[in-house]
Amino acid sequence: MSLRAHIALAILVTLAIIGIVVLVRRRHLKAKYSLLWLSLGAVMVVIAAVPGLLDWTAERLGIWYQPTLLILLGLALLLLIVVHFSYELTRSENRTRELAEQLALLRLRVTELQQQIDADDNETGSDSPSA
Amino acid sequence: MHDRADNQEKVLVIIPAFNEHETLPSTLAELQRTVPDFDVVVVDDGSKDDTADLAEANGAICLRLPFNLGIGGALRTGFRFAVERGYGRAIQFDADGQHDASQISAILAPLDNGADMVIGSRFAGVGDYHVGRSRGVAMGILRWSIQHLAGQKFTDTSSGFRSFDADMLAMFATDYPIEYMDSAEALVLACRAGFDVREVPVTMRERAGGQASNRSFRLVYHYLRVLVSLANTPRRTRAPKAATS
Numbered sequence: 001m002s003l004r005a006h007i008a009l010a011i012l013v014t015l016a017i018i019g020i021v022v023l024v025r026r027r028h029l030k031a032k033y034s035l036l037w038l039s040l041g042a043v044m045v046v047i048a049a050v051p052g053l054l055d056w057t058a059e060r061l062g063i064w065y066q067p068t069l070l071i072l073l074g075l076a077l078l079l080l081i082v083v084h085f086s087y088e089l090t091r092s093e094n095r096t097r098e099l100a101e102q103l104a105l106l107r108l109r110v111t112e113l114q115q116q117i118d119a120d121d122n123e124t125g126s127d128s129p130s131a
Numbered sequence: 132m133h134d135r136a137d138n139q140e141k142v143l144v145i146i147p148a149f150n151e152h153e154t155l156p157s158t159l160a161e162l163q164r165t166v167p168d169f170d171v172v173v174v175d176d177g178s179k180d181d182t183a184d185l186a187e188a189n190g191a192i193c194l195r196l197p198f199n200l201g202i203g204g205a206l207r208t209g210f211r212f213a214v215e216r217g218y219g220r221a222i223q224f225d226a227d228g229q230h231d232a233s234q235i236s237a238i239l240a241p242l243d244n245g246a247d248m249v250i251g252s253r254f255a256g257v258g259d260y261h262v263g264r265s266r267g268v269a270m271g272i273l274r275w276s277i278q279h280l281a282g283q284k285f286t287d288t289s290s291g292f293r294s295f296d297a298d299m300l301a302m303f304a305t306d307y308p309i310e311y312m313d314s315a316e317a318l319v320l321a322c323r324a325g326f327d328v329r330e331v332p333v334t335m336r337e338r339a340g341g342q343a344s345n346r347s348f349r350l351v352y353h354y355l356r357v358l359v360s361l362a363n364t365p366r367r368t369r370a371p372k373a374a375t376s
Contacts (some may be wrong), residue, residue: 097200097309101208104174104194105215 003051005067009046017041036084047073065074142239143168144220145209147202149176151226152185159189165232170349172212173226176205182226202291204315207303210295214304221300223293230292234333247299247326250285250318251292251333269354276361277315278334281322285330288315292333295330299326319364 020037023029047054058066086131144162148155155173162171173186177199186193194208206223213221220242224230234251243251270289277288291314295303299321308316321328 097204100197100200101204101211103194104208105212108192108194108212 006051007050009044009070013041013044013048017045033088036081040074040081043073043077044070099109132287138170138217139219141218141220142166143209143213143216143221144169144171144223144224144235145206145213146171146173146186146191146224146226147176147205147209148173148178148182148186149199149202149205150178150180150224152178152184155182155226156186156189158228159186159191161232162224163190165265166235169222169235170218171233172209173208174205174212176200176202180219185284201309201313203307203309205308206313207309210300210304210307213300214297218300219297221295223291223295225291229335229337231336234292235294236330237333238292241329241331242294245327246329247296248321248328250287250290250328250330251335252287252290252330253284253333253335260263265308273315273354273357276358277319280319280364281328283322283328285318287330288318290314290333290335292335302326308315308360308364310356315357316360320362323364328334 017038020029020034020041024031024034053067054069058064058069061069063069063072144166146155151158159171159173162169166253171191172194173183173191174194175183175186175196179195183193183195192212196205196208200208202233209223210221220239222235222238224235230251238251239248242263274288278284293314302321302324303317306320307313308320309326310316318328
């Protein structure tokens with residue numbers, strides 16, 4: 001890759017990392033999720049900072065057009081992040097279901113208890129519930 | 132009022148309901164006539180209509196889910212309720228008028244002889260119930276894979292007319308399949324966990340109202356989904372049966 005491409009990559013990745021960090025600091029992004037993004041950024045920073053690294057690795061792997069390796073790496077990490085999201089989404093959905101079910105059961109219980117209280121009040125006569 | 136011991140001998144009818152305005156009142160009336168001493172709980176699965184109010188107005192207990200969870204989630208809520216209140220037995224019954232309340236004794240009977248779950252089958256001999264051809268083929272493939280996975284033959288895996296004993300309820304209260312076609316998956320789950328699952332022939336009516344969830348496009352999607360989840364049904368071991376047998 002040319003020097004100019006390295007500089008461009010370095011600037012883009014630095015901006016992206018700053019963006020992620022800002023989101024985490026503002027609590028718009030949980031640290032848990034930022035880790036994967038930051039590690040993606042870290043890989044890119046290393047590639048941008050060490051000019052010979054990408055070309056050297058690509059050659060070892062038999063990749064003739066070196067930037068392909070960059071795309072491949074990015075894609076692999078993105079895939080990882082997306083699978084992680086599916087995992088988290090499933091977990092989150094399971095918890096939501098659990099909450100919905102518990103809510104339905106509790107709602108009935110509350111209604112029943114309220115009815116019981118009202119019935120008890122009627123039994124004790126005209127005592128007003130204000131105490 | 133809700134003494135768990137009192138419910139031990141009682142049967143709970145669990146009706147999952149989603150937008151069943153049309154048919155719910157007559158279904159509840161039928162149950163009231165046929166099995167007056169059973170408790171009935173309607174699990175309103177986030178209906179947009181007045182299903183929940185109708186359930187209460189017609190003398191049923193109503194569990195209101197805040198949004199639609201799908202039949203699996205509605206049923207699990209019902210099973211939880213049954214376990215929480217200590218019911219010894221429960222029946223799963225459709226709100227749409229498809230099931231015939233007079234057949235309830237038939238699906239309860241095998242529980243006395245040690246069955247944990249009994250399925251009312253449309254195709255085991257009694258009655259005449261027809262399904263379309265593509266649906267028939269799809270059900271055939273499903274039936275075959277279930278037989279393979281469950282190690283037992285069933286003629287009607289999608290029937291939602293079932294009865295359960297307390298042990299089965301305890302398992303399903305925590306572990307009920309939430310995907311579509313939960314009924315088939317539940318079968319496999321129960322068989323693999325070593326529960327005694329049986330089938331009895333019943334007659335069913337054509338749906339009286341509401342809409343069947345069988346638009347072909349969606350059916351294919353759900354069908355693939357159930358095959359994936361079936362193939363991944365974990366093998367669980369059953370908890371030792373309670374000393375009361």
